[in-house]
Amino acid sequence: MNDYKRKLDIANGRVDLSHGAGGRAMGHLIEAIFHRAFDNDWLRAGNDQSAFPAPAGRMVMTTDGYVVSPLFFPGGNIGTLAVNGTINDIAMAGAVPLYLSASFIIEEGFPLADLERIADSMGAASREAGVPIITGDTKVVERGKADGVFISTAGVGRVPIGLDLRADAARPGDAVIISGSIGDHGVAVMSKRGNLEFDTAIASDSAALHGLVAAMVEAGGKHIRLMRDPTRGGIAATLNEIASQSTVGFHIDEEAIPLKPEVAAACEFLGLEPLNVANEGKLITVVAPAGADAVLAAMRAHPLGVEAMLIGHAVADENCFVQMTTSFGGGRIVDWLSGEQLPRIC
């Protein structure tokens, strides 16, 4: 056997260009950090792809790139986001996530200890969700040509027979339900940004939502029009996208939207509108009137949906406006931002 398992100095070492060059050093890195952290026979088989039995029926595929800054923040890090976020994009089709892939682009000089910490978090998130990372890739670029590490995950899942959720499926009269409080993730990341660090007890809500989704599908699958996780751009972007794709409007009630007082305070301090702030463990669902009560009850019975709220309804509106009744009793249009309120939030 070649000397394939030589130990890296993880405590003090740094990633260098040889770790991305396809040679022995890359083998060491992958073995010592990724195979150990992700811990499954697919990766250990050492092929450039991994095989699995095809499920029956329809499948979904998704991908997301993660560039969050800083890499570590209260409640998670780039690795947990990369696992949970891609699981959530699968789950938003009502699907059961099955397998993930992970592509790492690493800046030369990145501490091996940080890479291990990220990989360990990904392994833990993947095991907790029951969705293994079965294949991956590692590239290294010169110092100054990336920012620590970027991770792109892709995932595949199985769609329950008969379910077909679509972005264009919302109809006037449908109920709009959110699974919990908004803005936690964005505020948690901003609280650790170098230029405006502030003290807060707020942690990211990063979580894998496929268990919640399974409960919702069981309770009212045939009534669920669609689900979306309101990440970048917050619930304002998500509702505007759905409105545009379904050609409906939405009327929502600000009072009904769960918002933690400390998140509200931080948003005020930072000059942010909570409706535009990213979430990583919440979903919005649009449900036909006949199923709204059952779906809401199923959500509240799940640990990730205890604070679920009916926040409004779809209405006929060919302008596709999202209108909100404010806490003060007035009304306003909720627009989505054209620009970047919070770059690199995920």
Added chain:
Amino acid sequence: MNDYKRKLDIANGRVDLSHGAGGRAMGHLIEAIFHRAFDNDWLRAGNDQSAFPAPAGRMVMTTDGYVVSPLFFPGGNIGTLAVNGTINDIAMAGAVPLYLSASFIIEEGFPLADLERIADSMGAASREAGVPIITGDTKVVERGKADGVFISTAGVGRVPIGLDLRADAARPGDAVIISGSIGDHGVAVMSKRGNLEFDTAIASDSAALHGLVAAMVEAGGKHIRLMRDPTRGGIAATLNEIASQSTVGFHIDEEAIPLKPEVAAACEFLGLEPLNVANEGKLITVVAPAGADAVLAAMRAHPLGVEAMLIGHAVADENCFVQMTTSFGGGRIVDWLSGEQLPRIC
């Protein structure tokens, strides 16, 4: 309808942070560049994931990140590599590639015209291969935090019933066949590196190999032990990896390895060993003796395998050495590199 399809100024515009922020600007960019270039109903549906009917039997999944520098080089660009390379990783399992995903991480200030050119190449490569890009993601990072654009593609494919290629399947006596000349891609990219640009007619061999693989599987599927595309680290790394994983040695014959004279000359000029230089449209296969002739004949009958050659055999060797008889009649060990001969070659 919201103003979802406003034109970008592609000729003169640049990517800015708003294009990655989840709002309206991102919608414009995705619509004007990616949906148009990749041109399929999955993307136009505008969901965060795309659905497809599951095939029968076994599937494979793979991912690769692409960080090649420069982004454009003779014979291709980062986009064609990202499509063909991921198709090839699927094909190396003997599988039929079905669907791709693409995750873009873009540096602020990147010219929209270059992004369009890359996306157009990806669309063309995807259509030529018959493998649609059905889902994607776009992130933008600040100027100086990436290097133009990085692309991570993932793919899924269907494994023909009864086929099970594995990296640990090589046995002493097996034939080692390469599909064509080595080193073209690495030399083509190096010829455009800012610090050592030189004139050459050499183009990257970037190509999708699944058609060649299908012909090989049809001709001798039950005799094929494994296939690998010798990308980063070249055929030296690939043979050493297989040797290590299968616990065999290899004896190869330098004279038999196809190498274009101009690639040989460029390697000498650059101080590179052609065996270590990356390929993007070649494969190495290890075939049981009974099937070697049939597989070689099938390869030569395919446009991407006309120069296929039997270059050696697997041998019993618990040291897993790759030994080469040189053109001068001597012998030497072909080691894989520990370090980076050619960073960012793919």
